[in-house]
Amino acid sequence: MTKLEQYYNKFKEDHRLTTRHGIVEFSTSMHFIKKAADFISQQNGHQFPVKIADIGAGTGRYSVELCHLGFDVTAVELVSHNLDILRGKHKNIKTWKGDARNLSFLDDETFDITILFGPMYHLHGEQNKIQALQEAKRITKKGGYIFVAYVMNEYSVISYCFKEHKWEEVEKKGGLSADFHTICTEDDLYDYARLEDIDFLSKKCGLKRETIFAPDGPADYMRRELNEMSENEFEAFLRFQLAVCERKELLGASSHLVDVLRRL
Numbered sequence: 001m002t003k004l005e006q007y008y009n010k011f012k013e014d015h016r017l018t019t020r021h022g023i024v025e026f027s028t029s030m031h032f033i034k035k036a037a038d039f040i041s042q043q044n045g046h047q048f049p050v051k052i053a054d055i056g057a058g059t060g061r062y063s064v065e066l067c068h069l070g071f072d073v074t075a076v077e078l079v080s081h082n083l084d085i086l087r088g089k090h091k092n093i094k095t096w097k098g099d100a101r102n103l104s105f106l107d108d109e110t111f112d113i114t115i116l117f118g119p120m121y122h123l124h125g126e127q128n129k130i131q132a133l134q135e136a137k138r139i140t141k142k143g144g145y146i147f148v149a150y151v152m153n154e155y156s157v158i159s160y161c162f163k164e165h166k167w168e169e170v171e172k173k174g175g176l177s178a179d180f181h182t183i184c185t186e187d188d189l190y191d192y193a194r195l196e197d198i199d200f201l202s203k204k205c206g207l208k209r210e211t212i213f214a215p216d217g218p219a220d221y222m223r224r225e226l227n228e229m230s231e232n233e234f235e236a237f238l239r240f241q242l243a244v245c246e247r248k249e250l251l252g253a254s255s256h257l258v259d260v261l262r263r264l
Helices: 003-010 020-043 062-067 078-085 128-139 153-163 166-172 195-204 221-227 233-243 248-253
Strands: 051-053 072-077 094-097 111-116 138-151 208-213 258-260
Touching: 003 128, 020 062, 020 138, 020 208, 020 221, 020 233, 020 258, 051 128, 062 128, 072 078, 072 153, 078 094, 094 248, 111 128, 128 138, 138 195, 153 166, 153 248, 195 258
Parallel strands: 051 072, 051 111, 072 094, 111 138
Antiparallel strands: 138 258, 208 258
């Protein structure tokens, strides 16, 4: 069993996305996915259901919701434990066990929208990330959308090195560059990105950016405050987040970013 499998056998992703900070991330991301799906649906005159590939689908939080909305969903997940949970949730989702870097079981130009909301968190090095992006590009129709999520460098440094007081431990093992960019190895569960890293990958793969947004914004920094909010105040925060999630001056500080790309 790999370190990744051991982690996700214990980590409850379903619970994370139903907490208030998780709801911020989920609802913001769904807004943009539905917006892309509506555009595609209008283009084809609503004759065919929009086809969506959820690569690194976890336990199916997005796959199940998208299937309930009437989309044709195919889910790919590497961790067997997650896949078993997903398969028990919805019989109409087509499922595969697989690695984002090799989707040979999926045909070229099959999907209107391809979602990569997990793989880039755990793939180390440019080549592995490019391989996953190229595979997503291959299975996506021309003109289709690719949603790629990243865990952000500054959030990880602030939350782990300083909020959790682990800076000396990280510095000792050589985990930070002089300008505080994380230096991760295959032994680390996560890898982290800055905006320039994301820009490089999308350009390297010849993909056009539609937009880039922060799905959770400041939510991960203020979990306690979110839990203390009334329902009305929390709804206002969700509207605030949606209003500012594409603002350039706020992007890098979020815990995640989602790059929305088009295949030309």
